[in-house]
Amino acid sequence: MRKYLVAYSISLQETLQRRSTLIMDRLGGFAVVLSLYSFWSALLGDKPSFLGYTRDEMISYVLVINVLRALVFTGRGWQLVGEISNGKISSYLVRPISYHAYALSLDLAQKSVHVVSAFFEVALLAAFIRGGLYLPGHLSTWLLFALSAILASLIFFFMEFIVSSLAFWTSESGGPLFCFELFLQFAAGAFFPLDVLPEFARRLLSATPFPYLVFFPARIFLEKVSTGEAARVLAIEAAWLAVFLAGALYIWRAGVSSYAAEGG
Amino acid sequence: MPALDVKDLTKDYRSPVKEPGLWGGVKSLFDRRYKDTRAVDAVSFKIEEGELVGFLGANGAGKTTTLKMLSGLLTPTAGAATALGHVPWRREAAFQKKISLVMGQRTQLWWEIPALETFRLNQAIYGIPEPDFRRNLDELVELLDLGEHLAVPVKKLSLGQRMRAEMVAALLHQPQLLLLDEPTIGLDVIMQKKVREFVKAYNKRHNATIMLTSHNMTDVVELCKRVIVIERGVLLYDGPLERLVERYADHKIVRVRFHSPVAAADLRPLGTVVSAGELLAVLEVPRDKVPASAAALLRSYPVADLDVEEVDIDDIVRRLFGGS
Numbered sequence: 001m002r003k004y005l006v007a008y009s010i011s012l013q014e015t016l017q018r019r020s021t022l023i024m025d026r027l028g029g030f031a032v033v034l035s036l037y038s039f040w041s042a043l044l045g046d047k048p049s050f051l052g053y054t055r056d057e058m059i060s061y062v063l064v065i066n067v068l069r070a071l072v073f074t075g076r077g078w079q080l081v082g083e084i085s086n087g088k089i090s091s092y093l094v095r096p097i098s099y100h101a102y103a104l105s106l107d108l109a110q111k112s113v114h115v116v117s118a119f120f121e122v123a124l125l126a127a128f129i130r131g132g133l134y135l136p137g138h139l140s141t142w143l144l145f146a147l148s149a150i151l152a153s154l155i156f157f158f159m160e161f162i163v164s165s166l167a168f169w170t171s172e173s174g175g176p177l178f179c180f181e182l183f184l185q186f187a188a189g190a191f192f193p194l195d196v197l198p199e200f201a202r203r204l205l206s207a208t209p210f211p212y213l214v215f216f217p218a219r220i221f222l223e224k225v226s227t228g229e230a231a232r233v234l235a236i237e238a239a240w241l242a243v244f245l246a247g248a249l250y251i252w253r254a255g256v257s258s259y260a261a262e263g264g
Numbered sequence: 265m266p267a268l269d270v271k272d273l274t275k276d277y278r279s280p281v282k283e284p285g286l287w288g289g290v291k292s293l294f295d296r297r298y299k300d301t302r303a304v305d306a307v308s309f310k311i312e313e314g315e316l317v318g319f320l321g322a323n324g325a326g327k328t329t330t331l332k333m334l335s336g337l338l339t340p341t342a343g344a345a346t347a348l349g350h351v352p353w354r355r356e357a358a359f360q361k362k363i364s365l366v367m368g369q370r371t372q373l374w375w376e377i378p379a380l381e382t383f384r385l386n387q388a389i390y391g392i393p394e395p396d397f398r399r400n401l402d403e404l405v406e407l408l409d410l411g412e413h414l415a416v417p418v419k420k421l422s423l424g425q426r427m428r429a430e431m432v433a434a435l436l437h438q439p440q441l442l443l444l445d446e447p448t449i450g451l452d453v454i455m456q457k458k459v460r461e462f463v464k465a466y467n468k469r470h471n472a473t474i475m476l477t478s479h480n481m482t483d484v485v486e487l488c489k490r491v492i493v494i495e496r497g498v499l500l501y502d503g504p505l506e507r508l509v510e511r512y513a514d515h516k517i518v519r520v521r522f523h524s525p526v527a528a529a530d531l532r533p534l535g536t537v538v539s540a541g542e543l544l545a546v547l548e549v550p551r552d553k554v555p556a557s558a559a560a561l562l563r564s565y566p567v568a569d570l571d572v573e574e575v576d577i578d579d580i581v582r583r584l585f586g587g588s
Contacts, residue, residue, distance in 0.1 A: 096357035
């Protein structure tokens with residue numbers, strides 16, 4: 001266990017060391033939030049609500065997804081792709097360490113930094129924007145939200161791990177990873193709440209794991225779902241997590257044995 | 265029990281074959297053909313604990329592939345091997361804690377932060393108790409003369425400093441088996457010497473078994489009594505370094521100094537003239553003709569001095585590997 005704590009701490013140091021990358025990342029995220037905010041403000045105009053979202057709720061949705069994006073979507077998937085293609089993966093395979101747990105420790109460190117920064121950004125924005133920020137009144141909502149967000153970030157981690165692991169078989173897995181991430185942010189509801197979509201698209205997406213990454217956790221935060229529904233969301237998240245965890249373990253084993261067969 | 269026991273180890277690589285050009289690329293999308301290449305072919309050898317063995321061969325001879333199998337990175341196509349009593353490619357933690365693989369062109373160090381952090385990570389990975397970690401680190405840092413560089417981000421280190429830091433990272437857990445692939449590649453002469461001295465000292469101090477590949481013959485000559493040579497995956501030679509010389513050098517070098525000028529053409533019947541000045545000549549003479557040639561030189565020419573030498577190991581190995 002200690003090895004993963006040390007890995008976490010090293011990754012934390014490195015993330016802080018690469019200040020300009022960090023600042024760029026955060027500025028990029030901030031720009032997305034700002035544009036979403038302006039977009040929805042314009043759309044709402046003087047209307048009290050739009051598509052079932054009050055002004056406060058819509059603005060809060062935008063701010064909450066800033067935190068969720070930081071928690072769920074930051075990670076080092078690209079690093080795995082790189083390490084498989086350039087053979088650095090070898091140096092882990094000869095050491096007594098589980099690469100999954102190691103990679104997760106590194107990701108958690110990045111996520112920690114980004115989440116802290118995202119909170120500050122949200123606080124900053126909230127201080128300047130027109131209208132109030134919706135904050136849930138029940139402690140249970142906060143807990144359910146935290147739990148669903150953590151499950152979401154684990155689902156994404158193993159999802160990304162699977163896509164990155166394609167690098168074991170193709171030298172072009174950067175492409176799939178890029179497409180995957182773009183589509184995924186859209187399908188997850190990271191740009192707008194998914195209930196603005198037509199019914200059939202919503203149903204279609206609900207059958208996929210994507211809305212569970214951002215949309216449903218955000219709805220839990222906005223208390224747009226009952227406790228029973230929230231519990232259902234958590235159960236489905238847990239099921240998806242199990243699927244992707246199993247998938248990641250399987251594809252990793254297959255990848256390593258093909259790596260061992262083909263050579264790096 | 266030998267530290268390394270390798271029996272008929274064989275490895276085939278399978279790689280896709282693509283016809284040249286765009287059309288070839290399109291075709292390979294639908295009809296992918298593979299070609300098997302034998303990288304290592306039924307290689308067998310034993311290495312005892314504490315031995316330091318040089319592993320020689322041209323590029324692509326199968327050295328790195330063999331080291332990768334012995335460290336557990338690759339699974340062989342056929343054959344068997346045990347390293348320190350383990351089957352390497354099962355990758356058991358107990359085995360991994362006892363070995364280290366250093367590849368000169370790969371790094372395990374974290375780039376943006378000081379090397380010490382990577383050392384700390386390895387301490388945790390290998391479960392090295394703090395007092396042992398301190399002792400090993402001090403020893404390695406002293407042997408490798410790395411003291412003040414530990415606190416500098418790795419990306420700011422020179423190649424030589426980084427390579428030595430790499431060695432520290434690889435040896436903190438005091439591996440009993442060390443597989444070194446081109447440990448001096450890219451280093452300047454002074455750094456090469458430092459790394460060599462270190463490898464020797466580590467071998468002596470810990471009775472560690474070391475197998476090393478190198479293109480740098482000085483590494484091999486200074487470090488290894490025994491060498492294993494492979495060529496196109498097949499084991500060519502396994503034995504003492506000196507015997508390699510006897511076996512593959514069918515000639516000796518004769519150096520002559522004359523009192524008065526001698527024409528190079530006159531010397532040709534005695535052997536191959538490698539170089540000839542007015543008063544100095546170097547000849548390559550077949551082993552069995554050396555006494556006769558030397559006698560002829562002394563008899564018929566104004567010889568001031570005459571030396572008969574073995575061929576440089578460098579030359580032999582270079583010849584064995586067909587140039588380079």
